[in-house]
Amino acid sequence: MFTPTDEKTEVKLLYVEDDVPTRDVITLMISRRFPQLTLLQAENGREGLDLYIAHHPDIIMTDILMSEIDGIRMSGEIKALDKNARIIVLSATSEMSFIIDAIDIGISHYVLKPVKFDKLANAIERCLKGIQRDRQIRQQEEHIRHMAYSDPLTGLPNRELFNELLHQSLAQAQRHNHDRHLAVLFLDLDRFKVINDTLGHSVGDQLLQAVANRLKSCCRRDRDVVARRGGDEFIILLPELDIPQEAVRVAQTIIDSFDKPFILPEHELFIGSCIGISIFPADGADVDTLIKNADMAMYRAKEQGRNRFHLYNRSMDAQAALRLTMEISLRRALKGQEFFLNYQPKVNVKTGRVVSFEALARWQNPELGLVEPKQFIPLAEETGLIDQLGEWVLRTACTQNKAWQDAKYPHLRVAVNFSPRQFLMLQLADMVENVLAETNLDPCWLELEVTEGIMLQNVENTIKTLHRLSVLGVHISIDDFGIGYSSLSYIKKLPINTLKIDQSFISDITSNPDDAAIATAVINMAQNLRLNVIAEGVENEAQARLLNSLECPEMQGYFFSKPLSAEKFPFLLHKRHWQSTSQPIHNA
Ligand code: C2E
Ligand code: MG
Ligand code: MG
Numbered sequence: 001m002f003t004p005t006d007e008k009t010e011v012k013l014l015y016v017e018d019d020v021p022t023r024d025v026i027t028l029m030i031s032r033r034f035p036q037l038t039l040l041q042a043e044n045g046r047e048g049l050d051l052y053i054a055h056h057p058d059i060i061m062t063d064i065l066m067s068e069i070d071g072i073r074m075s076g077e078i079k080a081l082d083k084n085a086r087i088i089v090l091s092a093t094s095e096m097s098f099i100i101d102a103i104d105i106g107i108s109h110y111v112l113k114p115v116k117f118d119k120l121a122n123a124i125e126r127c128l129k130g131i132q133r134d135r136q137i138r139q140q141e142e143h144i145r146h147m148a149y150s151d152p153l154t155g156l157p158n159r160e161l162f163n164e165l166l167h168q169s170l171a172q173a174q175r176h177n178h179d180r181h182l183a184v185l186f187l188d189l190d191r192f193k194v195i196n197d198t199l200g201h202s203v204g205d206q207l208l209q210a211v212a213n214r215l216k217s218c219c220r221r222d223r224d225v226v227a228r229r230g231g232d233e234f235i236i237l238l239p240e241l242d243i244p245q246e247a248v249r250v251a252q253t254i255i256d257s258f259d260k261p262f263i264l265p266e267h268e269l270f271i272g273s274c275i276g277i278s279i280f281p282a283d284g285a286d287v288d289t290l291i292k293n294a295d296m297a298m299y300r301a302k303e304q305g306r307n308r309f310h311l312y313n314r315s316m317d318a319q320a321a322l323r324l325t326m327e328i329s330l331r332r333a334l335k336g337q338e339f340f341l342n343y344q345p346k347v348n349v350k351t352g353r354v355v356s357f358e359a360l361a362r363w364q365n366p367e368l369g370l371v372e373p374k375q376f377i378p379l380a381e382e383t384g385l386i387d388q389l390g391e392w393v394l395r396t397a398c399t400q401n402k403a404w405q406d407a408k409y410p411h412l413r414v415a416v417n418f419s420p421r422q423f424l425m426l427q428l429a430d431m432v433e434n435v436l437a438e439t440n441l442d443p444c445w446l447e448l449e450v451t452e453g454i455m456l457q458n459v460e461n462t463i464k465t466l467h468r469l470s471v472l473g474v475h476i477s478i479d480d481f482g483i484g485y486s487s488l489s490y491i492k493k494l495p496i497n498t499l500k501i502d503q504s505f506i507s508d509i510t511s512n513p514d515d516a517a518i519a520t521a522v523i524n525m526a527q528n529l530r531l532n533v534i535a536e537g538v539e540n541e542a543q544a545r546l547l548n549s550l551e552c553p554e555m556q557g558y559f560f561s562k563p564l565s566a567e568k569f570p571f572l573l574h575k576r577h578w579q580s581t582s583q584p585i586h587n588a
Contacts, residue, residue, distance in 0.1 A: 011131060012057035013124070014040040016048035016074065017090070018066045026090075029117050034124060045069025052078050059127045061120075064091040064098060072098070076105045084134070086127040090115060151228040153205055154212035162227035162235055166287050169239040173280055182280040183247030185236040186294035187215070187254070190272035190306045192232035199267065207269055208232065210262040218254045235291070244279045248324050251275045251309040252331075258307065274301040275309035283312045327383055329365050330376060334388055339363055341396055342563035345572060346415070346534055346556040349548055354573060356413040356447055356475075358556065359397035360563045361389070381421045390422045391431060398439040398446060400566055405445070409573045413447040413475055420453035426461065429468040436472075443473035449500065451479050455490050463493055470495035477534075482518055491529065498554075499526050503537020506557070510542045516550075523552050 013030070017023040023041060031039060040057055042048040046068040052060065060078060062071040069077075075087045089102050092113040102110055108130075109123035149161035157165065166184065173182045189211065196204035208228070215226045215234055225237040238247055254275060261268045276298025284290040293312040301310035333339060340362050345354040363371040380386040394416050401414040422428060436443050448469065454462050470476055477498035478491075482505055501522050505515045519535065526533035535547045538557030547555060561572060 009135070010038055011036065011059070011128065012038045012040060012055055013059040013061060014042065014048060014051055014055070014057035016042045016045065016060070016062040016066070016071065018043055018063060026115060026117075026120070030120075030124070033117075033121055034128075045071060045074035048074050049077055052081070056082075058131050059086045059088065059124065061088045061090060061124075064089060064093065072101050072105065075102070075107060079106050086130060088120070088123050088127065090120070154209050154228050156212050156216075156234075157225060157227040159227065159229050159235075162225060162229070162237065163287050163291075165225050166237050166290070169237060170280060170285070170287065170290075173239070174285070181241040181244050181247075183238040183241060183244065183250075184278050184280075184290045184294040185238065185247065185251055185254075185309075186276040186278075186291070186298040187234040187236065187273050188275075188298055188302070189232040190274060192271065195269065195271070203264060203267060203269075206264040207262055207271065210264060211271070211273075214257055214262070215254060218250060218257050224250075235294070241279075244282070245324055247277050247279060248309070248311070248328070251277055252328055255307050255309060272306040274298055274306065276301055276312065277309060278312040323379070326368065326371070326376065326379055329368060330363075330379060330383070330385055333363060333365060334385065334392070338365055339389070339392065340566075341393065341400070342565055343400075343414075343569045344556060344563040345561050345569075346554055347560050348554050349544070350553055354410075354412060355554060356415050357569065358415040358417070358449065358563075359393060359400075360417070361393050377419065381419050384421075386419050386421050387425055390418060391435070393417075394432065395435050395439065398435055398441045401445055402439050402441045404570060404573070405441075407570075409570055411445060412573070413445050415447035415449050415475075415477065417449045417479065418454075420451060420457065423450075423454050423462045423465060424458060429465045432469055432474070433472065443469075444475070447475040447477055447498075449477045449479040452481070452483075452490075455494075467495050479536075482522055496531060498532040498534060500556075501533065501535045501552070503557070506535050506537045506543055506547070507539070510546055516546065519547065519552070520550050523550050527551075 013034075015023060015027060015030075017026070020043075027039060027041060030037065037059075040051050040055055042051050044066045045062075048060070048062060049069065051057070060075070062075060064071040071089060071091070075089065078085050078087065083106065086108045087105075088109040088111060089107050090111050090113055091098060094112060099110060108127060111120050111123055149158055149164075150156065151158045169182055173180050192204070192207070195207060211234070212226065212228065215236065219226055219236060219238070223239055225239075227235050227237075229235050236250075238250060241247060255273065258271065258273050261270050276294045276296065278284060278290045278293035278297060280290060283293045297310045297312040301308045304310065341359045342362055343357045343359055346356040346358065347353070348355045361373055361377070363373075363376050365371055377386070380389050397414045397416050401412070405411050425431070432446075432448075436446065450466075466476055475497045476495060477500055478494075478496055479500050480502040481499045482502045499522060501519055505518050505522075507515075509515045509519055523533050525531075532554065533552060534554035534556060535543075535552050536556045538544050538547065538555045538559045540559055543557075544555060544559055564572065
C-alpha cells in the first residue's frame, strides 16, 4: 500500500457531507484505516469548493444532495480547475441520470449509500495507487529534464536549456514591438587552462562552481539566466532591458566582481574574464545570431586584453558607446589615480598679488588621453561619481595648499569647485570639515566655488551647509555668475564672499556693449552688497584694462596665467607678477 512519508508525499482527502452523524462515522473509519491521510471536512458544496481552492486535496469524497451547491456541481467545478482531481461520489441514489452526470464530469468512483466501508476503502486505495503512479512519473520526468537541461558540475542550465529560454524571451520581446531590449553575454575565463593543468582538474571544477555562484550573484535572480556552455564558457541572458546600457553595467559588475579572489577549499585563486555582448534587436533577432555575435564580441574583448568586455558593434550608436566607455573608465580612474589637479591664480590687480588659486581637475586616461572637465564632470555628476571625485579633489587641493604653506610660500586660499549635485550629499559640511582636519589646513585658506545651480535643489539643506562652512571660516564664491537662472534675491540668503563674473561676459567685453554693461552691473551690485568680485577668463590686456577701469579688483585668466601643474605653480608664487593699477597691466 502507498504510504506517504514526508510532506511532499502527503495525501489530503476532502470529505464533503451534510449529514453530520454519517460524516463523523465515515471520517473515523477512514482515519483508522488510512492513518497516513490528512483529512479535511466540509458541510456542503460551497464550503467544499472553498477548501479545495485553499488546500488542493488529492482526493475528494462527496455526497450528492446537499444545500447551496450540490455534490455534482461542486465536482464539475473542481474538475474544471484540475482535470486530474480524483473524486469519489457517495450517494443514496442509484438513479441513472445521476450516475450519467457523474460519468460525464469524470468522477473516478461511485459508491452507493448506505456505505459498505470495504467498497469505499477499495475506492480510496485505488485513488492512492493512481496518485503514487502519477507522482513517480512526474519525478522521473523532472529528473530526465534536469539531466537533459542542466550542467552536472555547476547545476546551471546547459546550452540546450539556455537556447530554449532565449528563444522564449525573444518571442516575448518581439511581441513588445522592439521597444524592449534583451542581451546575451558570452563569458570566457582567462587562462583557465593553466589552472586546470597546474592545479589539477578537481581544483578546476571547484573554480568553475565558484564562478557559477559569483555570476549568479551579479544578475537579477528572478529574471536573468546564467548558463554554462561547456569548458570555461558561460553564457548569460538578460531579458527585459529598458536600455542596452543596462547590459554593459551587468558586464562591468561581473568584471569588477572578479577583482575578489575565489576561495576554494585549499586555494585562493584570482581569475579574469572576458565578456562579449550582443543585444536584441540591433545585433540579431534569433537565437543563433545573437549567440554567434556575442561570441565574436568576446573574441574582440580578448584581443584587447584581460578583464574586458566588448559590445558587438551595432548595438549602440557611436556616441552612446563612447559615453559608456567613458563612464566605465571614469569608475576605474578613481581607483587608478588617473586624476590630477592644475592650479590657476586669481590676481588682485591693485596689489599685483596672487590672492587665491583655483584647483581644476584633469583626467589623464591611458586610452582616451587627456579628458576635459567639460566632458567628465557632467558624466561624474550623472553617475553620482562626483561625490567621490569631489572629495578627492578637495583632499588633494587642501593637502597641496598645506604643503606649500609649510614650505614657506605665501599663505593663499585654494579654491575648489563643487558641483550642485554634491550638495545633495547630506553630510557635505561634515566631509569638508573632516578633510580640513585631516589635512590640517586652516578653513580660512579654503574657498568653495559653487554655481547658481545649487539653488535649484534642496534649498534648505544647501543654505544650511553653506552657513556651517561659512561659520567655520571657509570662503564662498559664486562661480559663472550672471548666466544663472535664479533671481538675485537668493544672494542675500547665502553667506557669500565673492561673485565670479562668468567668462562669457568677458570674452567680448571690449566689443560688445551689452557684455560690458552686465559686467558693470555685477561689479556695482557686488560693491553695494559688500561682496568681493572677480572676472574670470581674462585673456588679454584690453580686457584687463577695461575691467580695471570698471574697478573690478580681481581677475583670473590666461592673460595672467594658464592653469599650471603642481610642479610649476610655486614658481609663480615666488615673485610679484603683476603690476599695481597705477602701472600698465601686463604679464611680468
Ligand atoms: P570653472 O570653474 O568656471 O573654471 C574655469 C574654466 O575656464 C577652467 O576650465 C579654466 O581652465 C578655464 N579658463 C581659465 N582662464 C581662461 C581664459 O582666460 N580663457 C578661457 N577660454 N578659459 C579659461 P577647465 O579647467 O576646463 O574647467 C571647466 C569647468 O569644469 C570649470 O569651470 C568647473 O566648472 C569644472 N571643473 C573643473 N574642475 C572641477 C572639479 O574639481 N570639480 C567640479 N565640480 N568641477 C570642476
Ligand atoms: Mg571655478
Ligand atoms: Mg567659472
